[in-house]
Amino acid sequence: MSVSMPSFLNCISDDDFAHYEVDDYQKxxxxxxxxxxxxxxxxxTKRLLAKEQLQPENTVFVSGIGCSSRFxxxxxxxxxxxxxxxxxxxxxxxxLTRPELDVFVVMGDGDCCSIGTAHWIHAIRYxxxxxxxxxxxxxxxxxxxxxxxxxxxxxxxNTMPRGSYLPPLNPLTATLxxxxxxxxxxxxxxxxxxxxxxxxxxxEHKGFSFVRILQRCPKFTPDVFTxxxxxxxxxxxxxxxxxxxxxGLEKLFKNRIIHDPKDLDGGRHYAEVxxxxxxxxxxxxxxxxxxxxxxxxVSVTAAEKIQKINTEFDRYAV
Amino acid sequence: xTSSAPALAxxxxxxxxxxxxxxxxxxxxxxxxxxxxIIANSGEGAQKCGQIFGSxxxxxxxxxxxxxIIPAEIEPPPRHVTSTSGNLIRFGxxxxxxxxxxxxxxxxxxxxxxxxxxxxxxxxxxxxxxxxDMWENHDDENIRKEWxxxxxxxxxxxxxxxxxxxxxxxxxxxDNPHHxxxxxxxxxxxxxxxxxxxxxxxxxxxxxxxxxxxxxxxNIALVELGIQWARENLDFQFDxxxxxxxxxxxxxxxxxxxxxxxxxxxxxxxxxxxxTPATSVSHELCDIIESYGGMVHQAEDEIAAAGVAIxxxxxxxxALTVTSGPGMALKTEFMALAVxxxxxxxxxxxxRGGPSTxxxxxxxxxxxxxxxxxxxxxxxxxxxxxxxxEDCFQSMITxxxxxETFRTLVIVLTDANLATGVQQFPRxxxxxxWQEAPLDLSAVPEGTLPYDWDHSTGLxxxxxxxxxxxxxxxxxxAHDEFSKVSYxxxxxxxxxxxxxxxxxxxxxTLKPPTVVGDEEGDLLIVGWGSTRGAIEExxxxxxxxxxxxxxxxxxxxxxLEPGLKEIFSxxxxxxxxxxxxxxxxxxPYITAENRRLGQMCWLLRAHTLVDIDCWTRVPxxxxxPGDIHNAIVSHLENGAAS
Ligand SMILES: Cc1ncc(C[n+]2csc(CCOP(=O)(O)OP(=O)(O)O)c2C)c(N)n1
Ligand SMILES: [Mg+2]
Numbered sequence: 001m002s003v004s005m006p007s008f009l010n011c012i013s014d015d016d017f018a019h020y021e022v023d024d025y026q027k028x029x030x031x032x033x034x035x036x037x038x039x040x041x042x043x044x045t046k047r048l049l050a051k052e053q054l055q056p057e058n059t060v061f062v063s064g065i066g067c068s069s070r071f072x073x074x075x076x077x078x079x080x081x082x083x084x085x086x087x088x089x090x091x092x093x094x095x096l097t098r099p100e101l102d103v104f105v106v107m108g109d110g111d112c113c114s115i116g117t118a119h120w121i122h123a124i125r126y127x128x129x130x131x132x133x134x135x136x137x138x139x140x141x142x143x144x145x146x147x148x149x150x151x152x153x154x155x156x157x158n159t160m161p162r163g164s165y166l167p168p169l170n171p172l173t174a175t176l177x178x179x180x181x182x183x184x185x186x187x188x189x190x191x192x193x194x195x196x197x198x199x200x201x202x203x204e205h206k207g208f209s210f211v212r213i214l215q216r217c218p219k220f221t222p223d224v225f226t227x228x229x230x231x232x233x234x235x236x237x238x239x240x241x242x243x244x245x246x247x248g249l250e251k252l253f254k255n256r257i258i259h260d261p262k263d264l265d266g267g268r269h270y271a272e273v274x275x276x277x278x279x280x281x282x283x284x285x286x287x288x289x290x291x292x293x294x295x296x297x298v299s300v301t302a303a304e305k306i307q308k309i310n311t312e313f314d315r316y317a318v
Numbered sequence: 319x320t321s322s323a324p325a326l327a328x329x330x331x332x333x334x335x336x337x338x339x340x341x342x343x344x345x346x347x348x349x350x351x352x353x354x355x356i357i358a359n360s361g362e363g364a365q366k367c368g369q370i371f372g373s374x375x376x377x378x379x380x381x382x383x384x385x386x387i388i389p390a391e392i393e394p395p396p397r398h399v400t401s402t403s404g405n406l407i408r409f410g411x412x413x414x415x416x417x418x419x420x421x422x423x424x425x426x427x428x429x430x431x432x433x434x435x436x437x438x439x440x441x442x443x444x445x446x447x448x449x450x451d452m453w454e455n456h457d458d459e460n461i462r463k464e465w466x467x468x469x470x471x472x473x474x475x476x477x478x479x480x481x482x483x484x485x486x487x488x489x490x491x492x493d494n495p496h497h498x499x500x501x502x503x504x505x506x507x508x509x510x511x512x513x514x515x516x517x518x519x520x521x522x523x524x525x526x527x528x529x530x531x532x533x534x535x536x537n538i539a540l541v542e543l544g545i546q547w548a549r550e551n552l553d554f555q556f557d558x559x560x561x562x563x564x565x566x567x568x569x570x571x572x573x574x575x576x577x578x579x580x581x582x583x584x585x586x587x588x589x590x591x592x593x594t595p596a597t598s599v600s601h602e603l604c605d606i607i608e609s610y611g612g613m614v615h616q617a618e619d620e621i622a623a624a625g626v627a628i629x630x631x632x633x634x635x636x637a638l639t640v641t642s643g644p645g646m647a648l649k650t651e652f653m654a655l656a657v658x659x660x661x662x663x664x665x666x667x668x669x670r671g672g673p674s675t676x677x678x679x680x681x682x683x684x685x686x687x688x689x690x691x692x693x694x695x696x697x698x699x700x701x702x703x704x705x706x707x708e709d710c711f712q713s714m715i716t717x718x719x720x721x722e723t724f725r726t727l728v729i730v731l732t733d734a735n736l737a738t739g740v741q742q743f744p745r746x747x748x749x750x751x752w753q754e755a756p757l758d759l760s761a762v763p764e765g766t767l768p769y770d771w772d773h774s775t776g777l778x779x780x781x782x783x784x785x786x787x788x789x790x791x792x793x794x795x796a797h798d799e800f801s802k803v804s805y806x807x808x809x810x811x812x813x814x815x816x817x818x819x820x821x822x823x824x825x826x827t828l829k830p831p832t833v834v835g836d837e838e839g840d841l842l843i844v845g846w847g848s849t850r851g852a853i854e855e856x857x858x859x860x861x862x863x864x865x866x867x868x869x870x871x872x873x874x875x876x877x878l879e880p881g882l883k884e885i886f887s888x889x890x891x892x893x894x895x896x897x898x899x900x901x902x903x904x905x906p907y908i909t910a911e912n913r914r915l916g917q918m919c920w921l922l923r924a925h926t927l928v929d930i931d932c933w934t935r936v937p938x939x940x941x942x943p944g945d946i947h948n949a950i951v952s953h954l955e956n957g958a959a960s
Contacts, residue, residue, distance in 0.1 A: 027791070057761075057786045062629075065794075072791045073803065078783040079791030080632055082625070083655050089622040093629020093637070094783070096615060097587055101633070101783055119625075122618040297586075300611040302753035308609060309582055309748055316574070318376050318567040318742050 037189030037215035066108035068135035085116030103130040126291035137217035172271035182207035197246035238280025351410025358427035360403035363500030368405020379560030381414040384740035399434035415851025451481035505544020572736030577602030579714030586612035589626040596668035620645035624652035634782035662721035669733040680938035681734040686917040699727040701876040705850035708743035761786035776819035830881030835868030838888035856946035
């Protein structure tokens, strides 16, 4: 919190005047390798928090285990650094019981698409209002270069030294294939403007906003995105008046696809990879049911509860 | 309680019954208790009949214990030994604490389900059996053969078999006997045991309250027909006197008590994944919890259920997860996270037979060591076990209090016996304070630490999202008072120390367990969980035989109640009685050294260094007081030398 109140305003609580700068959202210095794409994601996120002026005490970041899952330690908010693959159940418990909190989830590709797959599929369908970042470096970073479900075929790792055997899993088409999927976007850590705009759109969306962030790992997959980084011409940007709009991208991306994010079939089509990276909003539908809304609870006083339990006992009375 | 008083005491009573048969006069046997069962193909309503009988008996003032007899499949083949479905009701003048020994009177809708009970040794040697007679001379030759073979097999016992035209009679009132025989049977039992017809009618009206009134009328007509038939055709009746109870009482099964206990304890959130025999706890909760402002979340699996519950607890709710053994196995990683992050969480494990899918519908006490130690790293938690249906209710209130006071995981071990056993108990007095929210959202003082451990107790203040100045990041990694990841040797020692210290502090609030019987003697039987009633009944019989036996029943397994070593020192021998596996001395290869012991036995030996023995069985059913009694006698005989 950065604004100190003049003493004559003591009667007004700090909170009413609290204003947060980007740096106010930093809890401590992030400890990732230099050149790690996670820094970009953290910076874009902090910018978003400042833009939205989210109150740190009413914001929760939940993660699993992995390099990327260290994320909550670096954000000044409540955080839950959980266990590998299980960020989403924890986040579900938080959002379901405290829907007023802003919930963000950060996962790695192993975390979300391998060990946590069951939760991922079901969380998409629950469509709870949370912003979900998949930091996809195509590798297990923390445990030092094992194949992940998104590792490119043929890519050599410590567990598949002669190259990964199978084509990678596509987190975008997988997500778009699940009933009740409501927001699917892809961005890249090396295009800060696009990443920020994507997170902004994800945050604004009511529902499970799934953002796959192509994330460079300088240690273990330094080259998987090199072509995409060096030759933006080989990338394609999904654009639309209802899509994600980031200033200054016209020059960078010559190849643009006009895609209405309402169009699910189109989104699925463009999410299929054809040897090029596509960034943008594949699908968005703000009309789909959110699980927490269907589970709203009434408020009942203790005295009322006691009365109800006693009525319950009457059913069992001897 | 002298529970074994037979309906027909061996020898003379039977001949007495036969006498009364000969003379045609109705004979009334006054007994302190009786065990009756009604068995049928699954789907023929035997359970409903048994439930009504049990609850009417409870309402009349009898002590009652009801056990469900359930087939493993939803729709097993009819007329088959695997299809048996029904209810066993043991009721008496005094409080009944367990299912007792063997059935004295059975109503069977076919000879195959009866045979299954015979093979299980569930029927008293002189059991009176009222069996459907239509199979004996059935058109289908195979059925006639099956009848004959079954009767032949059962002829080894001294059953008194009475053939009853159940279906033929029921067809006088309904077109489809499958929906009616059970009420006819209920009528017969009502006549044999002189149950209160008004209570039966009320019970039936309540069950069918959502159906057209005609349904209730038909069912009552069937009951009345059963009464009439029994009056005209049976020559005996049993009188099981009831007592008037001053205090208000309720009757329910353990899962219902657990669910109501959770609500009474102010638990607002239950995350679960269906698994027998735990599921019905959530059925009960699903039915009512929303009207209390809470919810049940059915997760995609048990792992998620644990995670969602932890998330809810982190968010400041009173959270519960309910499961059985295989589900608890899946939850272990999250359980350790709850311990590491000191997240209050109550986990109910309704134990069933294992390992693996094991005996899904049957009782066992085999999850004790898993509950205590089944995780990676040192993860101290509280483990407790209710012994009665009433305990199931009360333990939820206790569990919540412990979980929050000590910021810990509390595992409540019930089992399939408690889950489905029905018993009455004094109506609990409720306390509004149980409903209080754990925390409000007021700001915490700046600089408040998330793990501000009091170094002498390990206790610290819980902070939840929404509280200004509190924002910290929970982590399952080793951490310091700031919840900062820390690999420092002292920091890890301190964290382990603090999490463990809490158990010792909690233990200091507990009293030593009571010894039932003399304070010293030749043998102390130690039990835990649902075996209490059977153990105390067995010990009571042994004491009536002048054996110097006492018993002691433990509620807390972690931490153990204090004073055990001292109590054990007053007995020449100590033996646990448990429903889990142990090797038997005398079996091939089994020696005193390699013998694997009962789970509580291991635990107590480790904690007290007393040379404790065990008598354990895994029959997939509750222990019988008679069998425990035999074990006591033979243990004392074998040990007489020492
Ligand atoms: C149950 C369990 N299994 C395995 C691990 C070891 N582990 C930690 S992180 C990780 C994978 C990390 O990869 P990813 O999720 O892609 O995250 P990144 O480090 O690349 O950001 C693994 C296998 C663990 N911590 N827990
Ligand atoms: Mg990764």
